[in-house]
Amino acid sequence: MVLALLAGSCAAPSGFRKGPLPREVTFWQPWLLNSAASPYRKLVVEVDAVRGAEPPQAWLDGLAAMLRQQCNKPDGVRVVRGQTISAAEAASSSISALALRYLDGPPAGAAFIYVLYYNSAMNPALKTANPHAVVFPYPCAIFIDRNYNQAGFGDVLGGVILRHEVGHLLGAARDPSHGDGAHCRNQDCLMNPVFNYIPELAAIGEAPTPQTWFCGDCLADMARWRASPAPANLRFRGPFLARREGRYTVMTMPNTVHLHLGGSGSLPVELMRKAVRDAGAGPLRSREGFILSVSATGDPLTVQAALNEALHDPAAPVRQAAQLYRSKLAAP
Ligand SMILES: [Zn+2]
Ligand SMILES: [Zn+2]
Numbered sequence: 001m002v003l004a005l006l007a008g009s010c011a012a013p014s015g016f017r018k019g020p021l022p023r024e025v026t027f028w029q030p031w032l033l034n035s036a037a038s039p040y041r042k043l044v045v046e047v048d049a050v051r052g053a054e055p056p057q058a059w060l061d062g063l064a065a066m067l068r069q070q071c072n073k074p075d076g077v078r079v080v081r082g083q084t085i086s087a088a089e090a091a092s093s094s095i096s097a098l099a100l101r102y103l104d105g106p107p108a109g110a111a112f113i114y115v116l117y118y119n120s121a122m123n124p125a126l127k128t129a130n131p132h133a134v135v136f137p138y139p140c141a142i143f144i145d146r147n148y149n150q151a152g153f154g155d156v157l158g159g160v161i162l163r164h165e166v167g168h169l170l171g172a173a174r175d176p177s178h179g180d181g182a183h184c185r186n187q188d189c190l191m192n193p194v195f196n197y198i199p200e201l202a203a204i205g206e207a208p209t210p211q212t213w214f215c216g217d218c219l220a221d222m223a224r225w226r227a228s229p230a231p232a233n234l235r236f237r238g239p240f241l242a243r244r245e246g247r248y249t250v251m252t253m254p255n256t257v258h259l260h261l262g263g264s265g266s267l268p269v270e271l272m273r274k275a276v277r278d279a280g281a282g283p284l285r286s287r288e289g290f291i292l293s294v295s296a297t298g299d300p301l302t303v304q305a306a307l308n309e310a311l312h313d314p315a316a317p318v319r320q321a322a323q324l325y326r327s328k329l330a331a332p
Contacts, residue, residue, distance in 0.1 A: 015193035021174075021181040022136070024315040028243055030139040031171040032230035033111045035071055035222065039230060040111035042075040043067060045166075048082040048102045049117040050090040053146040059159040066163050070170055070219075072226035073111075090122050095129075095143055096255035096291075100277055103141075103253065105239025112140055112236055113169055114254070115162070119146040131161050133168035135182075137252040137290060137317060138241055140169055151199050160212055164190050167214065171225045178217040189215035238269040247306035250318050256291040259321040261306035262298035271295070286317040294325040 020026075034043060045067070047060060060079045067077040083102055090098065099116055106112035120126035131144040131154070142165045148154050154161065173179040173191040184191035188210045195209050202208040214222070233244040240251040244264055251258040251267070256276050260267055275293050286292050296303045307329075310322035 015183065016185075017180040017182060020176065025136045025139070026174075026181075027314050028234065029228075029231055030234060030241065030243075031169055031174075032225055032228055033234055033236075033241075034113065034140070035170055035225035036228055036230045037072040037074055037226075039232075039235065040109065041073060042110045043071055043073045043077045043113070044106050044110040045077070045079040045113045045115060046082045046104055046106075047079060047115045047117070048085060048098075050085045050098070050119060050122065051087050052122070053117045053119040054081075054084065055115075055117050055144075055158060055162070059162050062159040063162050063166060066166070070222045070226070075109075085118075087122055090118055092123065092125075095126070099141065099143075099254040100256065103239050106236050110236075112241075113166065114141040115144065116142070117144050117146060121147045131165055133165040134254060135168060137257050137315070138254045140241060141254045142166065142169070151197070152202070153195070153197050153199075156199065156202050156208055157195060157197060160190065160195070160209065167191050167218065167222075170222050172214060172218040172221050174225075175217065175221050178215075184215060184218050186215040186217065187211075189218055191215070191218045237267055238273060240269065240272065242267070245313065246309045247302065248310045248313075250313065250315065255289070257286065257293075257315075257317045257321060259292075259294045259310055259318055259325070261294065261296040261303050261310065261325070263302075266297065268295065268297075286320045288317060290317045292317060292321040292324065294321050296325075 033040060047055065049055065064077055064079045071077060082104060085098060085102060095118060103114050120128050128147045129145045130148060134141045146154055167190060168182065173184040174181055179185050183193040186192060190211050190213055192211060195211055198208050235242050237251065240253055243250040249260045249264045249267065251260060251272060253276055258272050258276060272295065276291065307322055307326060311319055313319055
């Protein structure tokens with residue numbers, strides 16, 4: 001029996017996207033923060049889990065080994081377990097709410113990947129979800145539902161699935177000559193959107209899939225990225241990934257976009273963190289359902305100039321946040 005299972009929510013029903021990745025995913029090249037040695041010479045992966053959904057240590061060790069090979073991080077790669085989330089809390093929280101509450105972010109001087117393991121069977125409001133990497137607006141998070149486990153797929157291939165998802169955050173298969181910009185066309189490649197899973201092989205001690213590693217094309221993608229300098233306007237500020245543009249800064253967390261108008265010297269990171277935690281249940285949402293918030297520092301002319309720039313940001317949720325702020329300013 002061969003089970004073909006989709007891995008990755010970025011996939012169209014066929015497994016491949018109909019068109020290229022949206023520009024707002026690609027124009028700022030955030031995956032280079034993970035791949036390149038500059039500006040961050042080290043990489044930290046934070047792994048949070050709901051109690052009962054924790055990943056085995058072997059999956060995390062396999063991920064650390066892959067990252068040491070595929071990223072240019074002279075000061076090292078660390079995969080660290082964060083807090084364990086109680087079953088009671090997981091039973092009544094959305095996945096992005098858990099991430100916004102528990103994501104600690106990188107220590108100073110490190111690039112960052114966040115992984116959350118949960119089990120949708122523990123929350124009646126959730127449907128079973130494919131394991132998936134999120135490439136926008138916070139292109140450094142992975143969510144893995146342990147309930148996605150048909151015929152033991154998730155438990156047996158958990159280490160391989162984790163490497164596939166992290167491959168998305170390293171720009172593997174980004175080159176359209178061998179894929180759709182997210183997944184690879186090579187059927188034996190770890191970055192193919194479909195895993196050929198043969199559970200009987202596991203029973204006799206063999207790998208139950210041929211797709212345990214990247215093909216040569218995907219390896220070449222990641223080699224190219226780790227030799228490319230990351231854009232100078234991207235930095236982690238606390239747990240936020242910040243993109244500085246002209247007179248404004250776009251701060252993101254999972255499912256969340258915060259627009260700061262004015263100087264970046266004194267970004268109120270702690271206040272933003274609190275605003276985002278509180279805004280999880282609040283009213284401001286983009287058309288895609290992202291949590292939006294806006295802050296401003298400086299004199300009214302500076303803020304107005306920053307607002308005019310943000311209204312033309314390449315990312316739609318940033319433009320929407322700017323429009324909401326403009327309507328608030330215009331209100332009597
Ligand atoms: Zn995928
Ligand atoms: Zn490939």
